[in-house]
Amino acid sequence: MPNPRRKLSRSKRDKRRANWFAKISTANMIECSNCGETKLPHHVCPNCGYYRGRAIYTPGSEA
Ligand SMILES: [Zn+2]
Numbered sequence: 001m002p003n004p005r006r007k008l009s010r011s012k013r014d015k016r017r018a019n020w021f022a023k024i025s026t027a028n029m030i031e032c033s034n035c036g037e038t039k040l041p042h043h044v045c046p047n048c049g050y051y052r053g054r055a056i057y058t059p060g061s062e063a
Helices: 010-026
Strands: none
Touching: none
16 A cells, blocks of 8 residues: 555654745745845735835835
8 A cells, every 4th residue: 555654753744844944934035126125926025015116015104
């Protein structure tokens, strides 16, 4: 049967998840074109509120 031979230890399992977390937190970040802060691609910058050269919101003044 195509099954894992033995149960993965907590240590093995957690090490795998630690690597996965490092990948999503670093490789999936870009620099904001307006302020240079790191942000997620295709998202409004959380620091300056800019996306594609336009101000979507001004930080600090939103409701
Ligand atoms: Zn920005």
